Amino acid sequence: MAEAAGSGGGGSWKRHIVRQLQLRDRAQSGRFLDVVQAYTKLLEKSSLLVHFTEKLQAESFDLQAPRSGRETNGSTLEPGLGSPEALQALKIKYQGQIAEMKGVSGELAYRIIELSKLLKAKECKLQEQKTRLASLSGRISELEAEYQQLKGRAEDLGNGNCARKAEYDVLHERYRLREGELRRAAEKEQELIESLVRKKVEAAEHQNKKNERVKQARLSRELKKATKRTVSIDVESDELKPAEVKVPVRELVELEGCEKLWKRPFRSASATSMTLARCVDVFKGLLDFRLKRGNSITSGSEVRYRSMPICLVTCLPSRVSDVQEAHFSEVNAVKFSPSSGVLATGGADSLIRLWNVAGGRLESLQTLEGANGSITSIEFDPSGCQILAAAYNNAAQLWHIGDYKSKETLTGHADKVTAAKFRSTRLQAVTGSRDRTVKEWDLCRGACCRTINVFSYCNDVVCCDNVIVSGHHDKKIRFWDSRGPRCTEVIPVKGKVTSLHISQDQMHLLSCSRDNTLKVIDLKMNNVRQVFRADGFRCGSDWTKAIFSPDKSYVLVGSSDGSLYLWNMESGKLETILSGEHRASVNAVAWCFSGQCVVSVDQAKKVVLWK
Amino acid sequence: MEAAADLESSLELSYSGAGPGGLPPARSRIFKIIVIGDSNVGKTCLTYRFCAGRFPERTEATIGVDFRERAVTIDGERIKIQLWDTAGQERFRKSMVQHYYRNVHAVVFVYDMTNIASFHSLPSWIEECKQHLLASDIPRILVGNKCDLRSAIQVPTDLAQKFADTHSMPLFETSAKNPNDNDHVEAIFMTLAHKLKSHKPLMLSQPPDNDKIHLKPEPKPAMTCWC
Numbered sequence: 001m002a003e004a005a006g007s008g009g010g011g012s013w014k015r016h017i018v019r020q021l022q023l024r025d026r027a028q029s030g031r032f033l034d035v036v037q038a039y040t041k042l043l044e045k046s047s048l049l050v051h052f053t054e055k056l057q058a059e060s061f062d063l064q065a066p067r068s069g070r071e072t073n074g075s076t077l078e079p080g081l082g083s084p085e086a087l088q089a090l091k092i093k094y095q096g097q098i099a100e101m102k103g104v105s106g107e108l109a110y111r112i113i114e115l116s117k118l119l120k121a122k123e124c125k126l127q128e129q130k131t132r133l134a135s136l137s138g139r140i141s142e143l144e145a146e147y148q149q150l151k152g153r154a155e156d157l158g159n160g161n162c163a164r165k166a167e168y169d170v171l172h173e174r175y176r177l178r179e180g181e182l183r184r185a186a187e188k189e190q191e192l193i194e195s196l197v198r199k200k201v202e203a204a205e206h207q208n209k210k211n212e213r214v215k216q217a218r219l220s221r222e223l224k225k226a227t228k229r230t231v232s233i234d235v236e237s238d239e240l241k242p243a244e245v246k247v248p249v250r251e252l253v254e255l256e257g258c259e260k261l262w263k264r265p266f267r268s269a270s271a272t273s274m275t276l277a278r279c280v281d282v283f284k285g286l287l288d289f290r291l292k293r294g295n296s297i298t299s300g301s302e303v304r305y306r307s308m309p310i311c312l313v314t315c316l317p318s319r320v321s322d323v324q325e326a327h328f329s330e331v332n333a334v335k336f337s338p339s340s341g342v343l344a345t346g347g348a349d350s351l352i353r354l355w356n357v358a359g360g361r362l363e364s365l366q367t368l369e370g371a372n373g374s375i376t377s378i379e380f381d382p383s384g385c386q387i388l389a390a391a392y393n394n395a396a397q398l399w400h401i402g403d404y405k406s407k408e409t410l411t412g413h414a415d416k417v418t419a420a421k422f423r424s425t426r427l428q429a430v431t432g433s434r435d436r437t438v439k440e441w442d443l444c445r446g447a448c449c450r451t452i453n454v455f456s457y458c459n460d461v462v463c464c465d466n467v468i469v470s471g472h473h474d475k476k477i478r479f480w481d482s483r484g485p486r487c488t489e490v491i492p493v494k495g496k497v498t499s500l501h502i503s504q505d506q507m508h509l510l511s512c513s514r515d516n517t518l519k520v521i522d523l524k525m526n527n528v529r530q531v532f533r534a535d536g537f538r539c540g541s542d543w544t545k546a547i548f549s550p551d552k553s554y555v556l557v558g559s560s561d562g563s564l565y566l567w568n569m570e571s572g573k574l575e576t577i578l579s580g581e582h583r584a585s586v587n588a589v590a591w592c593f594s595g596q597c598v599v600s601v602d603q604a605k606k607v608v609l610w611k
Numbered sequence: 612m613e614a615a616a617d618l619e620s621s622l623e624l625s626y627s628g629a630g631p632g633g634l635p636p637a638r639s640r641i642f643k644i645i646v647i648g649d650s651n652v653g654k655t656c657l658t659y660r661f662c663a664g665r666f667p668e669r670t671e672a673t674i675g676v677d678f679r680e681r682a683v684t685i686d687g688e689r690i691k692i693q694l695w696d697t698a699g700q701e702r703f704r705k706s707m708v709q710h711y712y713r714n715v716h717a718v719v720f721v722y723d724m725t726n727i728a729s730f731h732s733l734p735s736w737i738e739e740c741k742q743h744l745l746a747s748d749i750p751r752i753l754v755g756n757k758c759d760l761r762s763a764i765q766v767p768t769d770l771a772q773k774f775a776d777t778h779s780m781p782l783f784e785t786s787a788k789n790p791n792d793n794d795h796v797e798a799i800f801m802t803l804a805h806k807l808k809s810h811k812p813l814m815l816s817q818p819p820d821n822d823k824i825h826l827k828p829e830p831k832p833a834m835t836c837w838c
Contacts, residue, residue: 193674196675197706201675207695208710211643212714215641
C-alpha cells in the first residue's frame with residue numbers, strides 16, 4: 001500500500017499515503033462501522049426502552065393505585081399525583097369509562113351475534129344456493145342426457161320411417177304389377193271362355209246338322225224303299241185265299257147278275273135300292289144253299305139301310321156355339337151319327353166320347369174305352385147304333401152304343417190303322433192302314449176276309465158301290481174293284497192324300513192333300529172336277545179331314561193355323577173362313593146331317609160347335 | 612201278306628250296306644233329349660251315370676254343352692239316345708240356347724232336392740222351353756236329383772208333385788250317386804225313350820175310370836141284327 005505510493009512525487013506520496021490511510025481506515029473502520037451503527041441504534045433503542053419502561057411503570061403505578069381510566073395520550077402519565085380525590089375521580093372516570101366500554105362491548109357483542117346470525121343465515125342461504133345450484137346443474141346434465149337420448153331416438157325413428165317408406169314403395173310397385181297381371185289374366189280367361197263357348201256352339205250346330213242328316217237319310221231310305229217297292233212288285237201275288245178265288249168263279253157263272261148285285265151293296269139314294277132289296281129277297285133262298293165262302297157273309301139277307309137323311313138345305317156356320325175340352329190330348333176324329341144328334345169324337349188318349357148336340361151346346365154323354373191306341377178315325381154305321389174306330393195299336397174296334405166296352409176288335413194289321421169304314425151293310429167293314437194294306441172284314445166273325453196290297457201307306461179309305469177308294473202317302477188315289485184285287489184306277493194328286501170323303505149321292509169324291517189343295521173327283525168319269533185352294537190354308541197333318549156339306553153345296557176343311565175354310569162348290573170360290581176359336585191345327589171337321597151345325601176338333605184337345 | 616213280308620225283309624237286307632254320301636248306314640233312330648236345370652244340380656252326373664254306368668267323381672262346370680250317347684234296343688229296334696248335357700251357368704250358355712232346342716225330341720228338367728232355390732228357378736226354365744219349342748207336344752219330365760242326401764232335402768215330394776202336375780209333367784226323384792234310391796236313373800231315361808218311340812202321351816192325368824158315366828142302355832133299334 002505504502003510502496004505503491006512511493007513513486008509519486010512529493011505530493012503524490014502524500015496523496016498515496018492518504019489514500020492508503022483512507023483505505024486502511026476504511027478497511028478497519030468499515031468493519032466496525034456497522035457495529036458502531038448498530039451500537040448506536042441499540043443505544044437509542046435502549047434509551048427509548050428505558051423511556052418507555054419508565055412510562056409504563058408509571059402507568060401501571062397509576063393504574064394500580066388509582067383505578068383510573070387510562071388516558072389514551074398516555075402522556076398524562078402523572079406519576080405522582082397521588083391525591084386520593086384525584087384518584088377517586090380517576091377511578092370513577094375510569095369506571096365510567098369501563099362501564100361505557102362494557103356497554104359498548106356488549107353492544108358490539110350483540111352486534112357481533114346478530115352479524116354472526118346473519119352471517120350464518122347468509123351462509124345457509126349460500127349453502128342452499130350452492131346445493132340448489134348443484135342440483136340444478138345435475139338436473140341440467142340429466143336433461144341434457146335425456147335430450148341427447150331423445151334426439152337419438154328421434155333419429156332412429158326417422159330412419160325407421162324412411163326404411164319403411166322404402167319398403168312400402170317396393171310393395172306398392174309389386175302390387176301394381178300384380179294387378180296388371182290379374183287384369184291380363186282375367187281378360188285372357190274371358191277370351192278363353194268365349195273361344196270355348198264358340199267351339200261348343202259350333203259343336204252343337206254340327207251335331208244338330210248331323211242329326212238332321214241322319215233323319216233325312218232315314219227318310220230318303222224309306223222313300224226309296226217305298227218307290228222301289230212299287231216298281232218291283234207286279235200285281236201277280238194274290239193274297240186271296242184259294243177257296244175264295246175258286247168259289248166266286250164257280251158261282252159267278254151261275255148267278256152272275258144277282259151275285260154282282262149282291263156283292264155291290266148300294267148306298268145310293270136312288271130308287272134302285274128298293275129293287276135291290278127285292279132281288280136280295282128273291283135270291284135269299286138260293287143263297288142259302290150255297291157253299292159258304294171262306295170269310296164272307298152269306299147267311300141271311302143283308303139289311304139294306306135306307307140312305308141317310310138327305311139334307312136339302314145347309315146353313316152356313318158363322319159363329320161359335322160351344323167349345324168343350326174333349327180329350328186329354330189331340331182330338332183326331334169327329335163324326336155325327338146319322339140317326340140321332342149324337343156326335344162322336346176320338347182322340348190321341350184312346351177314348352171315344354159321345355156328345356149330345358142340343359140347343360147349341362155339347363153335352364158329354366158317354367165315354368167309350370177299350371181302344372189301346374190313339375184313335376185315328378171314327379165312323380157310325382148307318383143305323384147309328386154302332387161305332388167303328390181305327391186306332392194306332394194296329395186294330396180297329398167296334399162298339400155298340402149301349403155298351404162302353406168294345407164289342408169286337410179287328411186285328412191283323414201290322415201298323416197303325418188310319419181309317420175304318422162300314423160298307424153299306426153294317427156287317428162289313430173296310431180298313432186302311434199304314435202297313436200298305438186295305439182289309440175287308442166280316443164283322444160278325446171279326447175276321448178279315450180280304451187283304452188288298454196297296455203299295456203305299458193308306459191314309460184314308462172310303463167305300464161305295466163295289467169300289468173301294470183309298471188315298472195314299474205316295475200322292476195317289478186308288479180305286480179298287482171289290483171283287484178282285486185289281487186296282488182299277490189311279491188318280492195322282494200333288495201331295496200326300498190325307499183324307500177322302502164321298503158325297504152322299506156317291507157321285508163325287510173329295511180328297512184333301514198335303515199340297516194344301518182339295519180336289520173334287522167325279523166318280524163316274526174318274527177325273528178331277530174341281531180344285532180348291534186358298535191363301536193361308538195349310539194342311540196341318542197327314543190326317544186332316546175335309547168334308548162335303550150334306551147337300552154338297554159346300555166343302556169344309558180345317559187348317560193348321562186353327563181356322564176353318566169353307567168353299568162354295570158351285571162357284572168354286574172361298575166362301576168364308578171361320579177362325580178365332582182354335583189355337584192349334586184343326587184335325588177334323590164334321591157336318592151334322594141336318595145341315596144345321598158344324599163341329600171341328602183340333603190338336604189342342606178342343607171340340608168346337610159352330611152354328 | 613206273306614209275300615209282302617218277304618219283300619220287306621229282302622229290301623231291308625239290300626239296304627244294309629248303302630248309305631247316303633259318307634255317313635255310316637244310319638240304321639238307328641236318334642232321339643235328342645236335352646237336360647236343363649240350374650248350375651250344380653247334377654245334370655252332368657245324371658247323364659254320365661246313364662251313358663257310362665258310373666258316377667263321375669270329379670266334374671267341372673259344363674261349358675256350352677256336352678254330348679253323351681247311348682244305344683239301346685227297344686222292342687227290337689236299335690235306338691240311339693243322344694243326351695245333351697247343357698250348361699247351367701248363364702255365361703256358359705247364352706249363345707247356345709237355340710241350338711239346344713232345335714229338333715229336340717224330349718226335355719228333362721232337373722232340380723236339386725237339397726237346394727230349394729234350384730226348384731224355384733224351374734218356372735223360368737219352363738218358360739224358356741216354351742219360347743223356343745216349336746211343337747207343344749214334346750214330352751217333358753221333371754227330375755229331382757240328390758235324393759240320397761236325405762238329411763239335407765229341402766224340397767218336399769208333395770210340393771214337387773203339385774208343381775209337376777200343374778205343368779203336366781211326370782215327376783221322378785232319383786240320385787245319380789246311388790242310383791238305387793227311388794227311381795233308377797236308367798229306368799227314367801228308358802221310360803222316356805219308350806214313350807218317344809211309341810208316341811204315347813206321357814201324362815194320362817186322370818184314369819178314365821173316374822169320369823165314366825154309365826148310361827142306361829139305349830132302346831134297341833127296330834132292326835134285326837144279322838150277326
